[in-house]
Amino acid sequence: MGASTQDSVASSPFRVVHTVCSHDCPDSCAVLVTVNAEGRAVKVQGDPSHPVTQGFLCGKVAKYLDRVYSPQRILHPLRRKPGVAKGPLVKGREMESFEPVSWDEALDAIATRLQQVADEHGPESILPYSYAGTIGVLGYGSMDRRFFHRLGASQLDRTICAEAGGQAWKLVYGRKLGTRNEDFPHAKLIIAWGGNIHGNNIHLWPFVEQARRNGARLIVIDPYRTRTATLADWHIAIRPGTDAALALGIMHIILRDGLEDRNYIDEMTHGFAELSERVRDYTPRRVAEWTGLTSDEIERLAHEYATTKPAVLRMNYGVQRSQNGGTAVRAIAMLPALTGSWRHLGGGAQLSMSGAFRWNSEAIERPDLMLASPLKRPARVVNMSRLGHALTELGSEPEEGPHVHALFVYNSNAAAVAPNQNAVRRGLERKDLFTVVHEQFLTDTTDFADYILPATTFLEHDDIQGAYGHYFVQRSHKAIEPLGESRSNVWLFAQLARRMGFTESCFDDTPEDIIRQALNPGENGHSRNPGMEHITPELLAEQGHIALHFEGLDGDTAGQPFLPFSHGDVPTPSGKIEFHSEALKAAGADPLPHFEAPIESRLGPDAHRFPLEFLPRKADNYMNSTFANLDGHRSMEAKTNHRLEIHSTDALARGIADGDAVRIWNDRGSLQLTALVSDRVAAGVVAGRLDWGKLSPGGQNVNVLTSERLTDIGAAATFYSTLVEVAKA
């Protein structure tokens, strides 16, 4: 499927255009958009020729035209009216605080103000804030990165989602690769660990179902009974933040009972002796005390995993979002290396396959431009998971550099998704903070903006994309003209660069230029990527999606079975799969995995004041906070809108009945919700869903309760290590 094909009837006024869903989801679906003669998109559908998309879209994106053509879209630049204070606004009445402005006026004013801030406080006082509102290569990070590098703005450490798990995986395997979805049907056991396949990785589900028709069992390990857990053969409701203990307990049983694959371990791994010694202490009895499972359950799980072949693990990023989430991912990732299941077609594990895509990031992002900035050096790095701190405290110590005086938000609804929301909002309300937000809708974050700039959806701009749930490079063609005056990230930051007087030719690059650079790892002295050498912009434009090749690594996805980490060198310092990490040791950390209870857990020091473990979970029908403002999507989540799910034991102990108004609080904030007495959570655990503050009673969401504490590996957010108390309101 190329850029655009006419309908089979020659006289048909319809075009079908190959695009890619750019929402933050492992599936990266190939989406065919039908466009009529007036240039309006009239239909979206999954591409039937894409082996993972298989012709269908999830419930979120099947209705995508409701989003693209929503009357709520921002279609013109807006400026805060003079004298109007920043703060949460009532949904539907935001325009009382803003006035329309032309793009030229807005860009001139923004460029002037950024220059003033840079002159007065230094360029590092400008902070970009973006994440995966789009995961297209160009939209996620290209012209924006060039712009901020050249400006000398603070660098953003993008840790809010996947950094702990990603770094942990790489400590073991060196590269983020995993079992292909298409090979799951060969599995006889599938364990979804912290992954809600049916809710937010739906294109893996048909392969899981195929495996189950072939006799496979599905086990789900998750403290919340997700849709996937409901459909599983066995749901193991582990206590939040204790995954490392369970993984180490499984290792203990495997080694105690001689169920490991010694040939594989000898050939492929490093540090087995040290690991064997370490797991000796993780007896089923001790692990049961931490995890809330019974010793029998742990024994049964370990035996089923180690003796069923092939067995595959589908981990997702839920595991990493606790204080010791990096170690948890690292420990779980080691399991297939003990059983040798990487050698079995349909075995192995999957967390993310993003390491398979080796774009030429130096050419796309141009980090060298930091040396051309007024700083003449790389700018300081600010962790996005501590936005509240960055806006309220950073700069108090001289060595930290300047306070943040300008914030540029794009691809993110920071006021809704960042932890420690009260601190974030205090920062955003600062009169002296200049805030620009590039967005598709009026969100919690735009309420605090000085300028709001209208952004395109993936139907309205060109991009290319990899995936973290499959091995296809894809071309997303612009299917329709941008609605109103909405503009892409590439356009916006090129315009600003010109106004700031940046003369480097990279700011003249078109999307086509950047696509060519991204696919050309041979330029600028970068090593060629054997997986992507065959993919040219022309071929990609013609075919829409092309599978990676792995001849140089592990076989060929087009022919032989793809069995990553089954033989040969592994790209870690030792060249082996690492149970024992010299890198961690050198950094003063424990080189082996171990279990340590999160400070905010029932085993922590504050559990007597805040005895309930809180899961600020994600909706199946939203993408983090994206889609939450659309009525069709909200109605699919109606059962848990503004609800606090609480087990009957905990409800009874507090005199709470289903439907009661409840207050939920800790030292960081409090929230009013309605009780939903539910067995989806175990006793001692409560769950509330991420939503927009402005769509919630009291104007706040679950992140008033979450902390800015960081994970042990990767310095990522720890949403699922949150203690609270609950009472009838």
Ligand code: SF4
């Ligand atoms: S959100 Fe995920 S499953 Fe849904 S269309 Fe996009 S990539 Fe596919």
